[in-house]
Amino acid sequence: MKTPQYITAFRTVSVAITLAFILLLLLGDALGSLAALVKGV
Amino acid sequence: MIRFLLGNFYLIALQAGLFFGFFMIARTFWLTLWGQAKNPQQFLPSMLYQPKQYQDEKLQAETKRLGVPVPRPGEFPPDLAWPLYTFRQAGIDKKAVRANLLAYHKRLWTWPVNTFFKRRYGKHRWPWWVLLFPVPVSVLSFLGGAFLVSWASYWVYWGLLTASWWLDHTVIAVLRGQLRAREGRRRKGKHTAAACMKCLHVTPWPAYACRTCGERHHDVMPSDLGTFFRKCGRCGTTFPTLPSRAAWHTRAVCKRAECQQELPDGTGAVRDIRVPIFGAVAAGKTRFLYSSLNSLQQDLDRARVKWEYLDEPSRKTAEDWISRMQADKVDKTQDGPATAISMRLREGTHADFIHLFDAAGEQFSNPGNWTLGYGNQETNAGSLRFLEDGQALAYVLDPFSVDSIREQAASRDPSLLSRVTIAGMDPEVSYTEVLTQLRGLGVPVESQRLAVIVSKADLLSGAGLAVPFDSGDIARWLASNGVHNVTMGAPREFREVRYFTVASLGVSIGRAHDPGVPLRWLLAAHGVKVPGGDALLAKPARRPVGASA
Numbered sequence: 001m002k003t004p005q006y007i008t009a010f011r012t013v014s015v016a017i018t019l020a021f022i023l024l025l026l027l028g029d030a031l032g033s034l035a036a037l038v039k040g041v
Numbered sequence: 042m043i044r045f046l047l048g049n050f051y052l053i054a055l056q057a058g059l060f061f062g063f064f065m066i067a068r069t070f071w072l073t074l075w076g077q078a079k080n081p082q083q084f085l086p087s088m089l090y091q092p093k094q095y096q097d098e099k100l101q102a103e104t105k106r107l108g109v110p111v112p113r114p115g116e117f118p119p120d121l122a123w124p125l126y127t128f129r130q131a132g133i134d135k136k137a138v139r140a141n142l143l144a145y146h147k148r149l150w151t152w153p154v155n156t157f158f159k160r161r162y163g164k165h166r167w168p169w170w171v172l173l174f175p176v177p178v179s180v181l182s183f184l185g186g187a188f189l190v191s192w193a194s195y196w197v198y199w200g201l202l203t204a205s206w207w208l209d210h211t212v213i214a215v216l217r218g219q220l221r222a223r224e225g226r227r228r229k230g231k232h233t234a235a236a237c238m239k240c241l242h243v244t245p246w247p248a249y250a251c252r253t254c255g256e257r258h259h260d261v262m263p264s265d266l267g268t269f270f271r272k273c274g275r276c277g278t279t280f281p282t283l284p285s286r287a288a289w290h291t292r293a294v295c296k297r298a299e300c301q302q303e304l305p306d307g308t309g310a311v312r313d314i315r316v317p318i319f320g321a322v323a324a325g326k327t328r329f330l331y332s333s334l335n336s337l338q339q340d341l342d343r344a345r346v347k348w349e350y351l352d353e354p355s356r357k358t359a360e361d362w363i364s365r366m367q368a369d370k371v372d373k374t375q376d377g378p379a380t381a382i383s384m385r386l387r388e389g390t391h392a393d394f395i396h397l398f399d400a401a402g403e404q405f406s407n408p409g410n411w412t413l414g415y416g417n418q419e420t421n422a423g424s425l426r427f428l429e430d431g432q433a434l435a436y437v438l439d440p441f442s443v444d445s446i447r448e449q450a451a452s453r454d455p456s457l458l459s460r461v462t463i464a465g466m467d468p469e470v471s472y473t474e475v476l477t478q479l480r481g482l483g484v485p486v487e488s489q490r491l492a493v494i495v496s497k498a499d500l501l502s503g504a505g506l507a508v509p510f511d512s513g514d515i516a517r518w519l520a521s522n523g524v525h526n527v528t529m530g531a532p533r534e535f536r537e538v539r540y541f542t543v544a545s546l547g548v549s550i551g552r553a554h555d556p557g558v559p560l561r562w563l564l565a566a567h568g569v570k571v572p573g574g575d576a577l578l579a580k581p582a583r584r585p586v587g588a589s590a
Contacts, residue, residue, distance in 0.1 A: 022066070
Protein backbone atom coordinates (compact mmCIF):
# COMPACT_ATOMS: atom_id res chain seq x y z
CA MET A 1 0.00 0.00 0.00
CA LYS A 2 1.20 3.47 -0.80
CA THR A 3 2.57 5.34 2.20
CA PRO A 4 0.09 8.01 3.28
CA GLN A 5 1.25 11.55 2.82
CA TYR A 6 1.07 12.47 6.48
CA ILE A 7 3.48 9.64 7.37
CA THR A 8 5.90 10.79 4.67
CA ALA A 9 5.61 14.33 5.97
CA PHE A 10 6.34 13.27 9.55
CA ARG A 11 9.33 11.24 8.43
CA THR A 12 10.67 14.02 6.24
CA VAL A 13 10.44 16.60 8.99
CA SER A 14 12.02 14.42 11.67
CA VAL A 15 14.84 13.27 9.39
CA ALA A 16 15.43 16.80 8.08
CA ILE A 17 15.69 18.22 11.61
CA THR A 18 18.07 15.43 12.65
CA LEU A 19 20.34 15.79 9.63
CA ALA A 20 20.36 19.58 9.77
CA PHE A 21 21.35 19.49 13.43
CA ILE A 22 24.15 16.97 12.86
CA LEU A 23 25.36 18.74 9.75
CA LEU A 24 25.63 22.01 11.65
CA LEU A 25 27.71 20.28 14.32
CA LEU A 26 29.92 18.66 11.70
CA LEU A 27 30.47 21.86 9.80
CA GLY A 28 31.26 23.67 13.01
CA ASP A 29 33.74 20.98 13.93
CA ALA A 30 35.27 20.95 10.43
CA LEU A 31 35.65 24.73 10.35
CA GLY A 32 37.19 24.67 13.79
CA SER A 33 39.64 22.00 12.69
CA LEU A 34 40.49 23.95 9.55
CA ALA A 35 41.12 27.08 11.55
CA ALA A 36 43.36 25.11 13.90
CA LEU A 37 45.19 23.65 10.89
CA VAL A 38 45.79 27.06 9.35
CA LYS A 39 46.87 28.46 12.69
CA GLY A 40 49.12 25.49 13.33
CA VAL A 41 50.82 25.74 9.97
CA MET B 42 51.59 21.53 5.61
CA ILE B 43 52.48 18.03 4.32
CA ARG B 44 54.39 17.36 7.48
CA PHE B 45 51.32 18.41 9.46
CA LEU B 46 49.11 16.15 7.42
CA LEU B 47 51.46 13.22 7.80
CA GLY B 48 51.81 13.88 11.51
CA ASN B 49 48.06 14.10 12.06
CA PHE B 50 46.82 11.45 9.60
CA TYR B 51 44.63 9.80 12.24
CA LEU B 52 42.92 13.15 12.89
CA ILE B 53 42.19 13.56 9.18
CA ALA B 54 40.85 10.00 9.03
CA LEU B 55 38.70 10.74 12.05
CA GLN B 56 37.36 13.92 10.42
CA ALA B 57 36.58 12.05 7.21
CA GLY B 58 34.93 9.33 9.31
CA LEU B 59 32.70 11.94 10.92
CA PHE B 60 31.40 12.97 7.50
CA PHE B 61 31.11 9.36 6.45
CA GLY B 62 28.97 8.76 9.55
CA PHE B 63 26.70 11.53 8.32
CA PHE B 64 26.49 9.83 4.94
CA MET B 65 25.74 6.51 6.68
CA ILE B 66 22.81 7.80 8.68
CA ALA B 67 21.45 9.74 5.71
CA ARG B 68 21.63 6.60 3.58
CA THR B 69 20.05 4.51 6.34
CA PHE B 70 17.18 6.96 6.68
CA TRP B 71 16.63 7.05 2.96
CA LEU B 72 16.70 3.31 2.39
CA THR B 73 14.70 2.50 5.52
CA LEU B 74 11.99 5.12 5.49
CA TRP B 75 11.59 5.68 1.77
CA GLY B 76 12.11 2.00 0.91
CA GLN B 77 14.50 2.65 -1.97
CA ALA B 78 16.91 -0.22 -1.23
CA LYS B 79 17.98 -2.14 -4.31
CA ASN B 80 19.07 -4.96 -2.07
CA PRO B 81 16.37 -5.32 0.58
CA GLN B 82 18.45 -7.92 2.40
CA GLN B 83 20.84 -5.18 3.40
CA PHE B 84 18.31 -2.51 4.31
CA LEU B 85 14.91 -3.67 5.46
CA PRO B 86 12.31 -0.98 4.76
CA SER B 87 10.22 0.15 7.71
CA MET B 88 6.83 -1.59 7.74
CA LEU B 89 3.64 0.47 7.60
CA TYR B 90 1.35 0.11 10.59
CA GLN B 91 -1.89 -0.57 8.75
CA PRO B 92 -5.39 0.51 9.81
CA LYS B 93 -6.40 -3.16 10.03
CA GLN B 94 -3.58 -3.78 12.52
CA TYR B 95 -4.87 -0.90 14.63
CA GLN B 96 -8.38 -2.36 14.51
CA ASP B 97 -7.16 -5.85 15.49
CA GLU B 98 -4.95 -4.50 18.26
CA LYS B 99 -7.81 -2.52 19.78
CA LEU B 100 -10.21 -5.45 19.55
CA GLN B 101 -7.73 -7.80 21.18
CA ALA B 102 -7.07 -5.35 24.01
CA GLU B 103 -10.79 -4.86 24.58
CA THR B 104 -11.45 -8.61 24.49
CA LYS B 105 -8.73 -9.13 27.07
CA ARG B 106 -10.05 -6.32 29.25
CA LEU B 107 -13.67 -7.46 29.21
CA GLY B 108 -13.06 -11.19 29.05
CA VAL B 109 -15.61 -11.62 26.25
CA PRO B 110 -15.14 -11.43 22.49
CA VAL B 111 -15.80 -7.98 21.07
CA PRO B 112 -17.49 -6.40 19.24
CA ARG B 113 -20.64 -7.69 20.93
CA PRO B 114 -23.98 -7.53 19.07
CA GLY B 115 -24.91 -3.92 18.48
CA GLU B 116 -21.33 -2.71 18.95
CA PHE B 117 -18.91 -1.60 16.28
CA PRO B 118 -15.23 -2.42 15.88
CA PRO B 119 -12.86 0.58 15.83
CA ASP B 120 -13.12 2.47 12.57
CA LEU B 121 -10.86 1.54 9.69
CA ALA B 122 -8.67 4.64 9.47
CA TRP B 123 -4.99 5.49 9.58
CA PRO B 124 -3.81 6.02 13.15
CA LEU B 125 -1.65 8.96 14.22
CA TYR B 126 2.04 8.72 13.29
CA THR B 127 3.06 8.78 16.93
CA PHE B 128 0.64 5.99 17.88
CA ARG B 129 2.73 3.09 16.51
CA GLN B 130 4.45 4.13 13.27
CA ALA B 131 7.05 6.33 14.99
CA GLY B 132 8.12 3.38 17.15
CA ILE B 133 8.31 1.07 14.14
CA ASP B 134 10.43 3.62 12.26
CA LYS B 135 12.81 4.04 15.19
CA LYS B 136 13.31 0.28 15.46
CA ALA B 137 13.81 -0.14 11.70
CA VAL B 138 16.38 2.66 11.48
CA ARG B 139 18.25 1.28 14.49
CA ALA B 140 18.29 -2.27 13.10
CA ASN B 141 19.49 -1.10 9.68
CA LEU B 142 22.16 1.17 11.12
CA LEU B 143 23.40 -1.65 13.31
CA ALA B 144 23.55 -4.00 10.32
CA TYR B 145 25.33 -1.30 8.30
CA HIS B 146 27.99 -0.93 10.98
CA LYS B 147 28.38 -4.69 11.24
CA ARG B 148 29.07 -4.91 7.54
CA LEU B 149 31.50 -2.00 7.75
CA TRP B 150 33.44 -3.32 10.73
CA THR B 151 33.68 -6.91 9.55
CA TRP B 152 36.89 -6.58 7.48
CA PRO B 153 38.89 -4.34 9.90
CA VAL B 154 37.96 -6.44 12.91
CA ASN B 155 38.73 -9.71 11.14
CA THR B 156 41.99 -8.33 9.77
CA PHE B 157 43.40 -6.33 12.67
CA PHE B 158 42.08 -8.36 15.59
CA LYS B 159 41.05 -11.86 14.51
CA ARG B 160 43.82 -12.94 12.06
CA ARG B 161 41.18 -14.15 9.62
CA TYR B 162 43.12 -12.90 6.57
CA GLY B 163 46.65 -13.94 7.54
CA LYS B 164 48.68 -15.96 9.98
CA HIS B 165 49.89 -13.00 11.97
CA ARG B 166 48.44 -9.72 12.91
CA TRP B 167 51.64 -8.12 14.27
CA PRO B 168 52.70 -6.73 10.85
CA TRP B 169 49.60 -4.48 10.91
CA TRP B 170 50.45 -3.10 14.31
CA VAL B 171 54.25 -2.84 13.80
CA LEU B 172 55.10 -2.34 10.15
CA LEU B 173 51.81 -0.92 8.87
CA PHE B 174 50.85 0.82 12.08
CA PRO B 175 49.33 3.97 10.41
CA VAL B 176 46.89 1.80 8.37
CA PRO B 177 44.89 0.23 11.24
CA VAL B 178 45.04 3.52 13.16
CA SER B 179 43.67 5.46 10.18
CA VAL B 180 41.00 2.85 9.41
CA LEU B 181 39.88 2.58 13.01
CA SER B 182 39.88 6.39 13.38
CA PHE B 183 37.75 6.66 10.27
CA LEU B 184 35.32 4.01 11.47
CA GLY B 185 35.29 5.50 14.95
CA GLY B 186 34.30 8.89 13.52
CA ALA B 187 31.58 7.27 11.43
CA PHE B 188 30.31 5.35 14.47
CA LEU B 189 30.22 8.49 16.57
CA VAL B 190 28.26 10.62 14.10
CA SER B 191 25.87 7.96 12.82
CA TRP B 192 24.81 6.84 16.30
CA ALA B 193 24.70 10.39 17.60
CA SER B 194 22.37 11.20 14.68
CA TYR B 195 20.23 8.19 15.45
CA TRP B 196 19.80 9.24 19.07
CA VAL B 197 18.90 12.77 17.99
CA TYR B 198 16.28 11.23 15.69
CA TRP B 199 15.10 8.94 18.51
CA GLY B 200 14.85 11.93 20.84
CA LEU B 201 12.82 13.88 18.31
CA LEU B 202 10.31 11.08 17.80
CA THR B 203 10.08 10.38 21.51
CA ALA B 204 9.46 14.07 22.17
CA SER B 205 6.70 14.02 19.51
CA TRP B 206 5.17 10.96 21.17
CA TRP B 207 5.29 12.68 24.55
CA LEU B 208 3.79 15.85 23.10
CA ASP B 209 1.01 13.83 21.51
CA HIS B 210 0.23 12.05 24.77
CA THR B 211 0.16 15.24 26.81
CA VAL B 212 -0.50 18.56 25.08
CA ILE B 213 -2.24 17.22 21.98
CA ALA B 214 -4.21 14.66 24.00
CA VAL B 215 -5.51 17.55 26.11
CA LEU B 216 -6.34 19.43 22.91
CA ARG B 217 -8.28 16.41 21.62
CA GLY B 218 -10.13 16.24 24.92
CA GLN B 219 -10.98 19.94 24.63
CA LEU B 220 -12.22 19.48 21.09
CA ARG B 221 -14.42 16.59 22.19
CA ALA B 222 -15.76 18.54 25.18
CA ARG B 223 -16.47 21.61 23.05
CA GLU B 224 -18.22 19.51 20.46
CA GLY B 225 -20.21 17.78 23.21
CA ARG B 226 -21.38 21.14 24.62
CA ARG B 227 -22.27 22.37 21.17
CA ARG B 228 -24.20 19.20 20.39
CA LYS B 229 -26.14 19.32 23.65
CA GLY B 230 -27.05 22.97 23.25
CA LYS B 231 -28.01 22.57 19.63
CA HIS B 232 -29.91 19.27 19.95
CA THR B 233 -27.99 17.59 17.16
CA ALA B 234 -28.77 13.95 18.03
CA ALA B 235 -29.65 12.40 14.69
CA ALA B 236 -32.89 10.60 13.90
CA CYS B 237 -33.20 8.02 11.16
CA MET B 238 -36.34 8.72 9.18
CA LYS B 239 -36.82 5.06 8.33
CA CYS B 240 -36.38 3.16 11.60
CA LEU B 241 -36.72 6.16 13.97
CA HIS B 242 -33.43 5.20 15.62
CA VAL B 243 -31.81 8.17 17.34
CA THR B 244 -28.08 8.32 18.01
CA PRO B 245 -25.74 11.15 19.07
CA TRP B 246 -24.54 11.08 15.49
CA PRO B 247 -24.98 8.68 12.58
CA ALA B 248 -22.28 6.65 10.86
CA TYR B 249 -20.39 8.70 8.30
CA ALA B 250 -19.56 6.85 5.10
CA CYS B 251 -16.46 7.82 3.13
CA ARG B 252 -17.57 9.52 -0.09
CA THR B 253 -14.96 7.64 -2.11
CA CYS B 254 -15.23 4.04 -0.92
CA GLY B 255 -18.31 4.00 1.33
CA GLU B 256 -16.40 2.73 4.38
CA ARG B 257 -18.47 3.49 7.51
CA HIS B 258 -16.88 5.59 10.27
CA HIS B 259 -18.89 5.26 13.45
CA ASP B 260 -16.92 7.56 15.74
CA VAL B 261 -15.35 10.60 14.10
CA MET B 262 -14.45 12.41 17.31
CA PRO B 263 -10.73 13.37 17.66
CA SER B 264 -8.84 10.26 18.78
CA ASP B 265 -5.88 8.05 17.89
CA LEU B 266 -7.32 8.13 14.39
CA GLY B 267 -6.80 11.82 13.90
CA THR B 268 -6.94 15.10 15.79
CA PHE B 269 -8.24 17.48 13.14
CA PHE B 270 -8.48 15.19 10.13
CA ARG B 271 -8.95 11.50 9.53
CA LYS B 272 -7.70 9.36 6.68
CA CYS B 273 -9.96 6.54 5.54
CA GLY B 274 -8.19 3.20 6.01
CA ARG B 275 -9.71 1.69 2.90
CA CYS B 276 -9.17 4.34 0.24
CA GLY B 277 -7.01 7.03 1.88
CA THR B 278 -9.55 9.86 1.50
CA THR B 279 -9.07 12.58 4.10
CA PHE B 280 -11.99 14.23 5.83
CA PRO B 281 -12.37 16.32 9.02
CA THR B 282 -12.95 14.87 12.47
CA LEU B 283 -15.87 16.00 14.70
CA PRO B 284 -19.43 15.19 13.57
CA SER B 285 -20.15 18.91 13.07
CA ARG B 286 -17.49 19.01 10.33
CA ALA B 287 -17.48 15.41 9.06
CA ALA B 288 -21.21 15.59 8.33
CA TRP B 289 -20.50 17.94 5.41
CA HIS B 290 -17.70 15.86 3.87
CA THR B 291 -19.17 12.36 4.11
CA ARG B 292 -22.48 10.58 3.59
CA ALA B 293 -24.53 10.11 6.77
CA VAL B 294 -25.94 6.61 7.23
CA CYS B 295 -28.15 5.13 9.97
CA LYS B 296 -25.95 3.25 12.43
CA ARG B 297 -28.29 0.29 12.79
CA ALA B 298 -26.93 -2.66 10.83
CA GLU B 299 -30.47 -3.72 9.85
CA CYS B 300 -31.38 -0.27 8.51
CA GLN B 301 -28.41 1.48 6.87
CA GLN B 302 -30.70 4.20 5.54
CA GLU B 303 -28.84 7.06 3.89
CA LEU B 304 -29.57 10.31 5.73
CA PRO B 305 -29.53 13.90 4.49
CA ASP B 306 -26.35 15.96 4.38
CA GLY B 307 -25.61 17.58 7.71
CA THR B 308 -27.28 14.89 9.81
CA GLY B 309 -25.63 14.87 13.21
CA ALA B 310 -24.32 18.40 12.76
CA VAL B 311 -27.47 20.48 12.57
CA ARG B 312 -30.35 20.93 15.00
CA ASP B 313 -32.70 17.94 14.89
CA ILE B 314 -36.02 18.38 16.68
CA ARG B 315 -38.54 15.57 17.07
CA VAL B 316 -42.10 16.36 18.08
CA PRO B 317 -44.35 13.36 18.79
CA ILE B 318 -48.08 14.01 18.84
CA PHE B 319 -50.32 11.89 21.04
CA GLY B 320 -53.90 11.81 22.18
CA ALA B 321 -57.04 9.71 22.14
CA VAL B 322 -58.64 8.19 19.05
CA ALA B 323 -60.32 10.95 16.96
CA ALA B 324 -58.92 13.73 19.16
CA GLY B 325 -57.69 15.51 16.01
CA LYS B 326 -54.01 14.59 16.07
CA THR B 327 -53.64 14.11 12.34
CA ARG B 328 -55.56 17.28 11.53
CA PHE B 329 -53.41 19.17 13.98
CA LEU B 330 -50.20 17.76 12.50
CA TYR B 331 -50.94 18.75 8.93
CA SER B 332 -52.66 22.01 9.69
CA SER B 333 -49.75 23.10 11.90
CA LEU B 334 -47.35 21.97 9.22
CA ASN B 335 -49.30 23.87 6.59
CA SER B 336 -49.32 26.99 8.75
CA LEU B 337 -45.58 26.73 9.33
CA GLN B 338 -44.91 26.26 5.62
CA GLN B 339 -46.99 29.30 4.68
CA ASP B 340 -45.16 31.29 7.27
CA LEU B 341 -41.79 30.13 5.93
CA ASP B 342 -42.78 30.96 2.36
CA ARG B 343 -43.94 34.38 3.43
CA ALA B 344 -40.60 34.99 5.14
CA ARG B 345 -38.79 33.51 2.12
CA VAL B 346 -37.13 30.87 4.21
CA LYS B 347 -36.13 27.90 2.12
CA TRP B 348 -37.60 24.60 3.27
CA GLU B 349 -38.01 21.11 1.87
CA TYR B 350 -39.08 17.65 2.86
CA LEU B 351 -36.18 15.47 3.86
CA ASP B 352 -37.45 12.37 2.09
CA GLU B 353 -39.91 11.37 -0.54
CA PRO B 354 -42.36 9.53 1.75
CA SER B 355 -42.62 12.67 3.91
CA ARG B 356 -43.35 14.81 0.87
CA LYS B 357 -45.96 12.47 -0.57
CA THR B 358 -47.75 11.89 2.73
CA ALA B 359 -47.74 15.54 3.78
CA GLU B 360 -48.91 16.87 0.42
CA ASP B 361 -51.65 14.25 0.26
CA TRP B 362 -52.93 14.96 3.77
CA ILE B 363 -52.73 18.73 3.44
CA SER B 364 -54.76 18.67 0.24
CA ARG B 365 -57.30 16.32 1.84
CA MET B 366 -57.51 18.52 4.89
CA GLN B 367 -58.04 21.63 2.82
CA ALA B 368 -60.85 19.80 1.02
CA ASP B 369 -62.15 18.71 4.46
CA LYS B 370 -61.83 15.05 3.50
CA VAL B 371 -59.71 13.81 6.35
CA ASP B 372 -60.27 10.16 7.23
CA LYS B 373 -59.42 8.38 10.38
CA THR B 374 -55.69 7.56 10.59
CA GLN B 375 -55.07 3.95 9.66
CA ASP B 376 -53.90 1.61 12.35
CA GLY B 377 -50.23 0.92 11.68
CA PRO B 378 -46.74 2.22 12.28
CA ALA B 379 -46.41 5.90 13.04
CA THR B 380 -46.17 8.44 10.25
CA ALA B 381 -43.06 10.59 10.34
CA ILE B 382 -42.93 13.88 8.46
CA SER B 383 -39.39 15.20 8.16
CA MET B 384 -38.52 18.70 6.99
CA ARG B 385 -35.47 20.85 6.60
CA LEU B 386 -35.62 24.57 7.31
CA ARG B 387 -32.89 26.64 5.70
CA GLU B 388 -29.74 25.21 4.12
CA GLY B 389 -26.18 24.35 5.00
CA THR B 390 -24.84 24.68 8.51
CA HIS B 391 -27.79 26.87 9.56
CA ALA B 392 -30.33 24.20 8.68
CA ASP B 393 -32.78 22.75 11.20
CA PHE B 394 -34.32 19.31 10.79
CA ILE B 395 -37.84 18.82 12.09
CA HIS B 396 -39.60 15.49 12.52
CA LEU B 397 -43.28 15.31 13.39
CA PHE B 398 -44.72 11.95 14.41
CA ASP B 399 -48.30 10.80 14.35
CA ALA B 400 -49.79 7.41 15.16
CA ALA B 401 -53.36 6.21 15.23
CA GLY B 402 -54.87 6.67 18.69
CA GLU B 403 -55.46 2.93 19.07
CA GLN B 404 -51.71 2.40 19.05
CA PHE B 405 -51.36 4.04 22.46
CA SER B 406 -53.77 1.55 24.04
CA ASN B 407 -52.00 -1.52 22.69
CA PRO B 408 -49.50 -2.69 25.32
CA GLY B 409 -47.44 -4.53 22.70
CA ASN B 410 -46.58 -1.27 21.03
CA TRP B 411 -44.84 0.00 24.14
CA THR B 412 -41.90 -2.36 23.86
CA LEU B 413 -40.19 0.50 21.99
CA GLY B 414 -38.19 -1.96 19.99
CA TYR B 415 -37.42 -1.13 16.41
CA GLY B 416 -40.25 -0.67 14.01
CA ASN B 417 -41.73 -3.72 12.37
CA GLN B 418 -44.37 -2.91 9.81
CA GLU B 419 -46.06 -6.30 10.10
CA THR B 420 -46.43 -6.53 13.84
CA ASN B 421 -46.58 -2.84 14.73
CA ALA B 422 -44.00 -3.59 17.39
CA GLY B 423 -42.12 -0.46 18.21
CA SER B 424 -44.66 1.72 16.47
CA LEU B 425 -44.51 4.10 19.43
CA ARG B 426 -40.75 4.25 19.51
CA PHE B 427 -40.86 7.88 18.42
CA LEU B 428 -42.25 8.87 21.82
CA GLU B 429 -39.07 7.78 23.55
CA ASP B 430 -36.81 10.09 21.61
CA GLY B 431 -38.92 13.23 21.25
CA GLN B 432 -37.59 16.47 22.67
CA ALA B 433 -41.06 17.98 22.97
CA LEU B 434 -44.55 16.49 23.15
CA ALA B 435 -47.81 17.68 21.71
CA TYR B 436 -50.91 16.35 23.44
CA VAL B 437 -54.12 16.83 21.49
CA LEU B 438 -57.23 17.06 23.60
CA ASP B 439 -60.69 16.86 22.08
CA PRO B 440 -62.86 19.35 24.01
CA PHE B 441 -65.98 17.39 23.05
CA SER B 442 -64.69 14.42 25.02
CA VAL B 443 -64.96 16.52 28.19
CA ASP B 444 -68.52 15.98 29.50
CA SER B 445 -69.06 19.49 30.74
CA ILE B 446 -67.89 21.19 27.54
CA ARG B 447 -69.84 18.75 25.37
CA GLU B 448 -73.01 19.47 27.32
CA GLN B 449 -72.48 23.24 27.05
CA ALA B 450 -71.98 22.94 23.29
CA ALA B 451 -75.03 20.68 22.89
CA SER B 452 -77.20 23.07 24.86
CA ARG B 453 -76.25 25.91 22.51
CA ASP B 454 -76.35 23.97 19.26
CA PRO B 455 -78.23 20.65 19.61
CA SER B 456 -77.29 19.52 16.09
CA LEU B 457 -73.56 20.08 16.63
CA LEU B 458 -72.80 16.72 18.25
CA SER B 459 -74.20 14.85 15.30
CA ARG B 460 -71.76 16.65 13.02
CA VAL B 461 -68.67 16.11 15.19
CA THR B 462 -66.55 13.00 15.56
CA ILE B 463 -65.88 12.83 19.26
CA ALA B 464 -62.81 11.19 20.78
CA GLY B 465 -63.82 7.90 22.31
CA MET B 466 -61.66 8.11 25.41
CA ASP B 467 -61.67 10.45 28.35
CA PRO B 468 -58.82 12.96 27.75
CA GLU B 469 -57.49 12.45 31.26
CA VAL B 470 -57.29 8.69 30.71
CA SER B 471 -55.49 8.99 27.35
CA TYR B 472 -53.01 11.50 28.82
CA THR B 473 -52.32 9.45 31.95
CA GLU B 474 -52.00 6.25 29.92
CA VAL B 475 -49.20 7.66 27.77
CA LEU B 476 -47.46 9.48 30.59
CA THR B 477 -47.45 6.39 32.81
CA GLN B 478 -45.90 4.36 30.02
CA LEU B 479 -43.25 7.02 29.36
CA ARG B 480 -42.36 7.26 33.03
CA GLY B 481 -42.18 3.49 33.29
CA LEU B 482 -39.79 3.38 30.36
CA GLY B 483 -37.53 5.96 31.97
CA VAL B 484 -38.17 8.67 29.36
CA PRO B 485 -37.00 11.95 30.98
CA VAL B 486 -40.24 13.89 30.55
CA GLU B 487 -39.10 16.39 33.17
CA SER B 488 -36.68 17.81 30.61
CA GLN B 489 -39.32 18.09 27.89
CA ARG B 490 -41.89 20.68 26.99
CA LEU B 491 -45.55 19.81 26.56
CA ALA B 492 -48.01 21.62 24.35
CA VAL B 493 -51.58 20.81 25.37
CA ILE B 494 -53.61 21.45 22.26
CA VAL B 495 -57.35 21.80 22.54
CA SER B 496 -58.58 20.94 19.06
CA LYS B 497 -61.83 21.78 17.26
CA ALA B 498 -61.84 25.33 18.65
CA ASP B 499 -63.64 26.52 15.50
CA LEU B 500 -66.58 24.23 16.27
CA LEU B 501 -66.78 25.43 19.86
CA SER B 502 -66.67 29.05 18.74
CA GLY B 503 -69.27 28.26 16.08
CA ALA B 504 -71.57 26.97 18.79
CA GLY B 505 -71.17 30.25 20.59
CA LEU B 506 -68.91 29.07 23.40
CA ALA B 507 -66.28 31.52 24.61
CA VAL B 508 -62.99 29.77 23.85
CA PRO B 509 -60.02 31.30 25.66
CA PHE B 510 -56.78 32.16 23.83
CA ASP B 511 -54.27 32.68 26.59
CA SER B 512 -52.40 29.65 27.89
CA GLY B 513 -53.29 30.36 31.52
CA ASP B 514 -56.92 31.05 30.64
CA ILE B 515 -57.14 27.78 28.72
CA ALA B 516 -55.71 25.85 31.68
CA ARG B 517 -58.23 27.45 34.04
CA TRP B 518 -61.05 26.85 31.58
CA LEU B 519 -60.13 23.17 31.29
CA ALA B 520 -59.79 22.80 35.06
CA SER B 521 -63.16 24.45 35.62
CA ASN B 522 -64.63 21.87 33.26
CA GLY B 523 -63.16 18.97 35.20
CA VAL B 524 -59.85 18.32 33.40
CA HIS B 525 -57.83 18.30 36.61
CA ASN B 526 -55.21 15.59 36.05
CA VAL B 527 -53.77 17.29 33.00
CA THR B 528 -53.90 20.86 34.25
CA MET B 529 -52.54 20.09 37.70
CA GLY B 530 -50.25 17.16 36.91
CA ALA B 531 -48.57 18.28 33.69
CA PRO B 532 -46.78 21.36 35.10
CA ARG B 533 -45.22 19.13 37.75
CA GLU B 534 -44.22 16.44 35.27
CA PHE B 535 -42.82 18.56 32.44
CA ARG B 536 -40.26 21.31 32.21
CA GLU B 537 -42.80 23.69 30.71
CA VAL B 538 -46.42 23.35 29.70
CA ARG B 539 -48.45 25.67 27.51
CA TYR B 540 -52.03 25.41 26.41
CA PHE B 541 -53.37 26.26 22.99
CA THR B 542 -56.75 26.24 21.34
CA VAL B 543 -56.53 25.44 17.64
CA ALA B 544 -58.74 25.04 14.62
CA SER B 545 -57.71 23.21 11.51
CA LEU B 546 -59.92 24.95 8.97
CA GLY B 547 -60.30 28.53 7.87
CA VAL B 548 -57.49 29.84 10.01
CA SER B 549 -54.94 32.28 8.74
CA ILE B 550 -51.44 32.73 10.07
CA GLY B 551 -51.17 35.02 13.02
CA ARG B 552 -54.87 34.85 13.78
CA ALA B 553 -56.75 33.16 16.59
CA HIS B 554 -56.56 29.37 16.84
CA ASP B 555 -53.70 29.22 14.33
CA PRO B 556 -52.57 25.56 14.58
CA GLY B 557 -49.03 26.61 13.74
CA VAL B 558 -48.56 28.40 17.07
CA PRO B 559 -48.03 25.32 19.27
CA LEU B 560 -45.57 23.90 16.75
CA ARG B 561 -43.72 27.20 16.49
CA TRP B 562 -43.52 27.41 20.28
CA LEU B 563 -42.13 23.88 20.60
CA LEU B 564 -39.60 24.50 17.84
CA ALA B 565 -38.55 27.95 19.06
CA ALA B 566 -38.09 26.58 22.58
CA HIS B 567 -35.43 24.29 21.14
CA GLY B 568 -33.62 27.01 19.26
CA VAL B 569 -35.25 26.71 15.84
CA LYS B 570 -35.51 30.17 14.34
CA VAL B 571 -39.10 30.33 13.18
CA PRO B 572 -40.21 33.26 11.04
CA GLY B 573 -41.98 36.06 12.79
CA GLY B 574 -39.93 35.58 15.93
CA ASP B 575 -41.58 36.30 19.25
CA ALA B 576 -44.46 38.16 17.63
CA LEU B 577 -46.03 34.87 16.61
CA LEU B 578 -45.42 33.32 20.00
CA ALA B 579 -46.42 36.27 22.10
CA LYS B 580 -48.29 35.67 25.29
CA PRO B 581 -51.22 35.85 25.54
CA ALA B 582 -51.99 33.96 22.36
CA ARG B 583 -53.12 36.10 19.47
CA ARG B 584 -56.65 37.32 19.29
CA PRO B 585 -58.62 37.86 16.13
CA VAL B 586 -58.70 41.43 14.98
CA GLY B 587 -61.59 43.23 16.61
CA ALA B 588 -62.26 40.50 19.15
CA SER B 589 -62.84 41.49 22.72
CA ALA B 590 -60.60 40.23 25.50
